Amino acid sequence: MACRDVAVGIVLLTQTALGMLGNSVLLSCFIIADCSGIRAKPTDLIVKHLTWANLIVLCKGIPQSTTAFSQNYYLDYVSCKLTLYFHRVARGVSLGSTSLLSVFQAITISPSNSKLAQLKVRAPKFIGLSLGLCWAIQLLVYVFIPVYTTDIWGRRNISVIKDFGFCIVIDPGILKTLFAILFTSNDVIFWGLMVLASGYMVYILLKHKKRMQHILKPLSPRSSPEARATHSILTLVSCFVFFYVISIVITSYVSVLDATTRWLSNTGVAMAACFPAICPFLLIRHYASLFRLCCTCSHQTTHCDCILREL
Template sequence: MAVGIFFTSQTALGMLGNSALLCCFIIADISGIRAKPTDLIVKHLTWANFIVLCKGIPQTIATFSQTYYLDYVSCKLALYFHRVARGMSLASTSLLSVLQAITISPNSKWSQLKVRAPRIVGPSMALCWALQLLRYGSIPVYTTDIWGRRNVSGLKDYGYCAVMSPGRLIETIFVILFSFYDIIFLGLMILASCYMVFILLKHKQRLQHIHRTLSPRSSPETRATQSILTLVSSFMFFHVTSIAFTSYLSVLEGTSRWLFNTSVAMAACFPTVCPFLLIRQHTSVFRLFCTCSHQTSPCACTVREL
């Protein structure tokens, strides 16, 4: 009962937060606020969060009802798109931190890259979706429903679906390959985050005497960078923990229900927290736009640039 209530609360809270974030983007489009390059990445990240959280629905039903199982096709689709969305969440967060690092960089050598970056965001996101769909192409092959497990040996019961074991050697190879991919994107996030911290500290030291005389409120770029750093740090904590549980379950003989429930909960933690880390930045821009909408047009243009 406690596990079922936790999954219900987590899924409902995550769906509510991501829906509110999408509503912010819809309001921005209707109001005529110019979209930033990072907005497209956040939109893809939000949709990936939705797909990850959708797994909490059958997980919650299976927790309350011990006789609830998905059918053959639904099992394959549920586990496949859940893994694809998790990979897309990693790629989106990594690209978001890298793009933000390029944007705030004072290095003149990156000036051409700053101009080209907004143009390649769309193709980059499409490429990431394609790579994720290909990367987890083996998931539907080894996924089956609970009713068909009697004809197959070496199954791992995940509550409402089952996964066939391809063998210890193949499982170990899959874990190594998937972990290598995750390490690459996590490394990019770490490098971009460290670079942004370095730029912020250097900028603060240069303008320290100005900050003493002017308003202590930070610039929009600084606030946006701080929100990205908070997003990346929380993502890294939840994602690394989830990878550890998933990798352990992949090579574990048999199935431990509490380990599986913990792995599902950790995988859904970031999609639940993510929209609340981003929504404050967007709503503040919308409030400023509504205030300036009754004034002159230059004010509205300034808001659109934020």
């Protein structure tokens, strides 16, 4: 076993463990807050779905890291199909949830004289429907993955286009281009919404800062809750874009140049899982009051309705 395979395996295992821990802690605090009857913010539902999607994405790191340590670890026929299918679905939901979070925050901070201001009241009502639609679209878009996924023992006499070490994806033939267009279009739509919303938020923040600088400066150096929430979401989006682009570059290198070494493939998987692993720790800072709520409620027997979350 090469040293770099071991190094990548350690990174994958550590990344998966920390990511699952962070997402589980964040999700547990939401559950405690809901059971305590605490008033929830509209964005909480989006973050919950994002956290669940991140946990599913990280589950792939378990067989992937095991494969990096052991060259003889394979999943069975059914496990291969379910692992790759739900990994892609969860990845799409993670992208869609991040995009929806950006769009909702852009609507929230929009000026009262803008066209988006008319949606401020109605937008929270459509969050649940939007998230349900996001899950449904991803389940349908990637429904073909189980058809063209098989275990290692099924690779004889077939053309393989992707080898994950523990299972493989076979060549769909003439449908390959159609699938590529479908999958790319799905990502581009969410990416476009995310970029537009993020750009709009940056524009609004800069414009607001310039207009109110002479008022806010003598009062308090602390920014408004809306600005802090927007900064958190912009940081989240920036991390997603950064790691996703690197993952695409590595995947393209493997595909185009036929560099099918195991360690490079595992590196691409590790980069793709960076956002789900880092995401909860970025959100923990924003939801610091939620963690104080969990600590308070865990030491009190009285109802905690008086404690509210920050935006």
